[in-house]
Each structure stands twice: as structure tokens, then as C-alpha cells.
Amino acid sequence: MNATSTRRTRRFRSLRTRLVVVLSLAILPLGLLAVQQTRAVISDARELEEQDILLRTGSAAGAEQALLRRAYGAAHALGLAAMELTEDDAACDALMRRFVDSSAAFSFAGVANADGLLSCTSGGSMDISEETAWLDLVERPEPRVSVNREGPFSGQSVVVVTMPIIDPETDDFQGAAYVSLPHSLTDTLLQAGVDDVMLALIDNEGNVLSASTGIDDVGVFENLNVRPMEYGPANDGTTFTIELEDGTERLAALVPLIADRIYVLGLWTSARAEYSLPLFGEAAATVPILIWVVALVVAVMAIDRMVLRHLTELRRRMAGFSIDDPSDSFAILDRPPAEIGQIAGTYNRMVDRLLADRAEMKENLREKELLLREVHHRVKNNLQLIASILNMQLRSVPDGIAHKVLRRVQARVMSLATIHKALYTGTQMSTVRADRLLQEVVQAAFNVGVPSGQQIRTSFTSDDIQLVPDQAVPLALLANEMVTNATKYLGRPASGRPEIEVRMYRTEGFQVHLVVENTVGEPVQEVEGSDGTGLGARLIEGFVAQLGGEMDLTETDERYRVEISFIKFRPDQEDGTADADESDPDPATEREDSAA
Structure with missing residues (x-):
């Protein structure tokens, strides 16, 4: 077949030629029906193209998004840490320098107090109380991002992330935390995006x-x-x-x-693609009624064979498109006209790109999960190493106040190690089996705090409860502090032997309750005055606040009871608002018991 005949064949296979030939025997309404169907298909194709453009644009800035979220989190954490070091400027400066030195992504970190004095920084100090940005922040204390072409401390153009510090109890403005990202990094990350x-x-x-x-x-x-x-x-x-x-x-x-x-x-780099539809000829000539009926039947059959069946199949595939499983959405047409074949080919290429992007996202998620497990593993090993060093130090410290303080520090470090072990050994990273985690933490606290030879009864019971890590971590540390305090102030009642009981259960509305109860009376072990620094009580209050819960204290002649209640989070809640997790088992599940 020569080139001329090939061009003729392609011209005949085009939708324009076929419809002109067929509709010359039919009437205008049938042509308008085909136009309407084609426009519906193109509209769906445009919608898919728009989704693809948005997905590619967002993916190109993915690294920048992760960096900004990291900066927001770092500013928030540094602000909270700086508030704990308000009386020690040197320690606060050292904290900021360590943060900047530990990450090449940040060029500056600092915290300003409520008076606008930027004194806790990674380098130098400055009074910003009269600057417009500061006055606006005091008026509207909300997170913000700004640009400083000449950073006063780093000497380079930076993106500044500002996080106001608000007192959670009084809602008073306490200051602001600042973190700077050099433009040399942020601009480079954007340049690594899509080429066009x-x-x-x-x-x-x-x-x-x-x-x-x-x-x-x-x-x-x-x-x-x-x-x-x-x-x-x-x-x-x-x-x-x-x-x-x-x-x-x-x-x-x-x-x-x-x-x-x-x-x-x-x-x-290009404008929005313009889609056009061919205009179908003119109305058929007036013919006798019989010829008109015959022409109508021929036109309907021809359009259904060459156009409508392809458009219907293509539309059905598009309507059944699913982002979760797009593999069954490819449009396979049986010898379609060239124009419809091009539309189907464009649609299939879009589905191909979505499949590739979906596979890449799954692989990235798997790699990130492995990396996170490795991080938790290394943190657990480092914490165990610290606990071992403390244990070696304990052997050289005689019994007394210092020895007890070191023992409590060691217990807290081991609690943290237990938490990180649970995080990387779990079957999934989004939730943690809180009942198993607390069982290890509570048992460790019993081993450290309960004196031997006193016939003290200890018990732990819990429902099967799944928590997100943001709640499991403060809950485990809270349980350690509560059990430690219970063992310290444990008393022998007149009616029986001393007892410590720990319970965790869930009620309707996905309310979780942690109860630690101990007997009071004649002290089981001596509590030296200098051991009561109040640190444990402050830690308990802080952990309860992190959980967004409430604490209830009950004391009788023979028992002292502390109950913490809070609402558990869903694994997909990033804003920290409490809500029910439908994946949890029923609250009436069988509890696990352990006794020491």
C-alpha cells in the first residue's frame, strides 16, 4: 500500500469523514446527539487531565512540603522546650545551637519572650518588640511564614517559620519560636521538581x-x-x-x-489544551417520507456502530474509574475512529501515570516505615545504653537520696526504651497495643519501687486497647510516674496487707480510664524529705494535659485512688482532636491479668 492510499485510508477512518458521509443520509438531530456525547467524553477527559496536573504540581513540591511541616513541628517543640529553660539563658542558647548544628536544613533557631526580646537563640540576641511583624504577631498570635532577604543572624536570605507560644492554661501569649530555612535549600528543592x-x-x-x-x-x-x-x-x-x-x-x-x-x-510551559468539536454538515435535503424513514434508520445504525458504542464504552470506563484500583479502568475499544481512539489513548496514558504514581507512593511509604522502625530501634538501644550507664553509676553511689534519684531517672529512661521497643516491634506503625505496653512499664515500675520481703500484693488488668503513638507515649510515661508515686507512698492498712492495683479500661464513647490505687496507713518504706521535689506531680500533670484528659483523686482512710480519663484519637487524626476509632474491639473484651 502506497503513501497516497494510506492517507486516504486514514482520512476515511477519521470521525469527521465518517460522520459527514453517514449524516448526509440522516437528519440534524442525530448529529447533535453525537456532538453531545462527544462533549461529555471530553469533559470527563478534561477533569482527569486537571486531576493529573494538580497531582504532578503537588508531587513536585513534596520535599518542600515535608520540610515546612518539619519546620512547624521544630518551632513548636523548641518553643515548649525554651519555656522550661526561662531561668537559664545559657542552657537555652545551647539547646538552639544543638538543634541548628544537628540539621543542615536550618540556619537559625530562637525564641523571643513576651516582651519581644530574642535572647534564646542559636547565635546572638535582638530586641524585636518595635518591629511591625512582632506587633502583628502579638495582635494575632497564629503560625506564619515570612521571607527575610538578609537574615540578621545567618546573613543570608531565609524563609522564617514563626510559631506563637500560648500558655495552655491561661491562653496568654508567652512569646514566639523562630526557625529559619535558607533559600539556597528551599529554592533548590523546588528546582528539582517537574521540568516543564x-x-x-x-x-x-x-x-x-x-x-x-x-x-x-x-x-x-x-x-x-x-x-x-x-x-x-x-x-x-x-x-x-x-x-x-x-x-x-x-x-x-x-x-x-x-x-x-x-x-x-x-x-x-503551555496553555490549557483546547478541545474542539467538528461541526456536522447541514440538514439533509427534503425527501419523501419513505426516504426520510430509511435514512433515519441507516443513520442510527451507522452512528451506533461507529460512534456511540465507543463513546458508551469509554464513558463507562471513566465513570467506573477508581483511584484505589485504576487497573480495571483502561478503555479497550474495537476498531474505533481515529479521533475517539486518540481520546481513549490519552485517557489510558493518564491511567498509566496514575498507576505508576500509586506504585511509587506505596514503595515510598514502605521505605519510610522501615526507616521509622530503624529510628525507634536505635533510640531504644541508646536509651538502654543510658540506663546501663546509670546502673553502673548506682553501684558506686551509697544508698540514700542520690541513689533513689538515680534509680527514678533510670526507671524513666527504661520506660522510654520500652515505648520505642513497642513502636518498632508492632505489626503496624499507626497504632500501639497500649495494654501490652503498659503491662511492661507497670511491671518494671513494680520491680524497681516495691520493696522485697514486705508481702505486698500488686496487680494489673487492662482491656485490649489500641492507641496512636502520640497518646501511647505520654500514657506509658504517665503510668510509670503514677505507679512510682504509689510505691513510694504505699502504706499498710489496719485491715490487711499493703496493695497496689493498676487498671485500664474503656467505656462507651471510646473513653479510656487509667486507675492506680494503693493502700495507705503505716508507711511500708521510708520517704526521705529531699525525694519529694514535686517533679513527679508536675510530670503527671503534663502527661495528662498531653492526653487531653482529666484527673480525679479519691482518698479514704485506707486507700488512695488516682483516675485519669481521656478520649482516644483515630490513627488518621493529625490535628489531635479526640474521636472514636471504629477499628477498636468492643469494650467488653476479655481483660489481661498479671500479678506480682
Whole structure:
């Protein structure tokens, strides 16, 4: 077959040619029906293309998103830590320097007090009480991100993450924590994105925070004057066509990185694809009624054979598209016209890209889980090493106040080691078996605190309870402190032998209760005055606050009872709001008992 005949064959197979030939025998309404069907297919294809553009834009800024979330978390943690060191500026400065030295991603860290004095920093101090940014932060204490082209401490252009410090009890403004990211890093991360798109990080007001073009060359983004609040992007973002200063049009994508705060603006190298539909000929000539009926039947059969069956199949595949399992969504058409075949091919390529991205995301998730388990494993080993060093020190310290203090420190370190062991040995990383974790922690506390030879009865019972790590960690540390206090102030009642009882159970509404109860009376062991520093009580109050729970104390002539109640989190809750986890077993599950 020569080139001329090949071109003729392709021309005949095109949708335009076939419809013109067939509809010349039919009437206009049948042609309009085909147009309507085609437009519906193109509309679905455009929607899929928009989802693909948003996904690629968000993926290109994935590293930047992780870095910003890390900066937010670091600023929050440093602010809390600095509040504990308000009386020791040297220790506070050392903490900030250690943080900056431990990570190449950050160039500065510091905390300003409520008076605007930036004295706890990784280098130098400064009074910022009269600066506009500080006055605005005092007026509206909320997390924010800003740009400083000449960082006063690092001497380079930086992105500054600011986290206000609020007293959880009084809601008073206590100061603010600052963490700086050099533009040399953030801009480089954006440059590593997709080749055919320029990226920029902007805040809710449209201010450019970082760009793949470099922070010194952001004029193209500033001239666009894109304000996210005016576009109101959905959770997965929005796309729109924007005109540049030279009159050319570009496809822009706006994707939230941190909700209501930070967005990534992608400026693609080409404009939005324009889809057009062929106009089908003119109405058929007026013919006798018989010929009109015959032509109608022929046109319906021809369109159904060449167009509608392909469009129906393609539409059915698109309607049944599932992001969880897109492998069954490929459109396989039987000898379709060239135009419909191109649409189906474009759709299939999009499904291919989604499958590849999904497989890559699964692999990345698996690698991150392995890395997190390894981190927990190493932390557990380091904590056990610290506990062993403390144990060696205990052998050289005679019995007394110092010996008891070291023993309590060692117990706390071993509790932390037990927690990290539970985190990396569990079958899943999103939840922890709190009942098994507490059983180990409580038993260790009994072994350390309960004196031998006193005929003391200890018990631990618990429902089968799954908790997220953010709750399991403070709960285990809280149990250790409560049991330690119970053993310290344990008394021998007049009606029987001394007893310590620990219970954890769950009630309706997914309310979790931890109860530690001990007898009172004649002291079982001597409590030296200097051991009562109040540290244990402050730790208990802090852990209860972390759990978002409540503490209830009950004391009788023979028993002292402490009950902590809180609502458990779901594994997918990142904001820390308490809610029910439907994956938990019924509260009436059989409890596990252990006695020492």
C-alpha cells in the first residue's frame, strides 16, 4: 500500500469523514446527539487531565512540603522546650545551637519572650518588640511564614517559620519560636521538581516565599498577583488559565501544601489544551417520507456502530474509574475512529501515570516505615545504653537520696526504651497495643519501687486497647510516674496487707480510664524529705494535659485512688482532636491479668 492510499485510508477512518458521509443520509438531530456525547467524553477527559496536573504540581513540591511541616513541628517543640529553660539563658542558647548544628536544613533557631526580646537563640540576641511583624504577631498570635532577604543572624536570605507560644492554661501569649530555612535549600528543592513547570511557594496573601527561579528572580510570580483567598482552592487544589505580561497564556495550578497557610503555585510551559468539536454538515435535503424513514434508520445504525458504542464504552470506563484500583479502568475499544481512539489513548496514558504514581507512593511509604522502625530501634538501644550507664553509676553511689534519684531517672529512661521497643516491634506503625505496653512499664515500675520481703500484693488488668503513638507515649510515661508515686507512698492498712492495683479500661464513647490505687496507713518504706521535689506531680500533670484528659483523686482512710480519663484519637487524626476509632474491639473484651 502506497503513501497516497494510506492517507486516504486514514482520512476515511477519521470521525469527521465518517460522520459527514453517514449524516448526509440522516437528519440534524442525530448529529447533535453525537456532538453531545462527544462533549461529555471530553469533559470527563478534561477533569482527569486537571486531576493529573494538580497531582504532578503537588508531587513536585513534596520535599518542600515535608520540610515546612518539619519546620512547624521544630518551632513548636523548641518553643515548649525554651519555656522550661526561662531561668537559664545559657542552657537555652545551647539547646538552639544543638538543634541548628544537628540539621543542615536550618540556619537559625530562637525564641523571643513576651516582651519581644530574642535572647534564646542559636547565635546572638535582638530586641524585636518595635518591629511591625512582632506587633502583628502579638495582635494575632497564629503560625506564619515570612521571607527575610538578609537574615540578621545567618546573613543570608531565609524563609522564617514563626510559631506563637500560648500558655495552655491561661491562653496568654508567652512569646514566639523562630526557625529559619535558607533559600539556597528551599529554592533548590523546588528546582528539582517537574521540568516543564515553574514552581513558587506563596502564602494566603499571595506573597512569594520561595521559587524554583530563585528568590531574587520572582518577578514573574509577583506580577501575576495570585491571591489564594480569591480563588478559594479546594482541598486538592484548582487550575486556571492566566495571561502573562507578554500576552501569552499559561496553565496555572494552585495546590494547598499547608491548609489556609501555604500554597504551591505551578506555572506550566503551555496553555490549557483546547478541545474542539467538528461541526456536522447541514440538514439533509427534503425527501419523501419513505426516504426520510430509511435514512433515519441507516443513520442510527451507522452512528451506533461507529460512534456511540465507543463513546458508551469509554464513558463507562471513566465513570467506573477508581483511584484505589485504576487497573480495571483502561478503555479497550474495537476498531474505533481515529479521533475517539486518540481520546481513549490519552485517557489510558493518564491511567498509566496514575498507576505508576500509586506504585511509587506505596514503595515510598514502605521505605519510610522501615526507616521509622530503624529510628525507634536505635533510640531504644541508646536509651538502654543510658540506663546501663546509670546502673553502673548506682553501684558506686551509697544508698540514700542520690541513689533513689538515680534509680527514678533510670526507671524513666527504661520506660522510654520500652515505648520505642513497642513502636518498632508492632505489626503496624499507626497504632500501639497500649495494654501490652503498659503491662511492661507497670511491671518494671513494680520491680524497681516495691520493696522485697514486705508481702505486698500488686496487680494489673487492662482491656485490649489500641492507641496512636502520640497518646501511647505520654500514657506509658504517665503510668510509670503514677505507679512510682504509689510505691513510694504505699502504706499498710489496719485491715490487711499493703496493695497496689493498676487498671485500664474503656467505656462507651471510646473513653479510656487509667486507675492506680494503693493502700495507705503505716508507711511500708521510708520517704526521705529531699525525694519529694514535686517533679513527679508536675510530670503527671503534663502527661495528662498531653492526653487531653482529666484527673480525679479519691482518698479514704485506707486507700488512695488516682483516675485519669481521656478520649482516644483515630490513627488518621493529625490535628489531635479526640474521636472514636471504629477499628477498636468492643469494650467488653476479655481483660489481661498479671500479678506480682
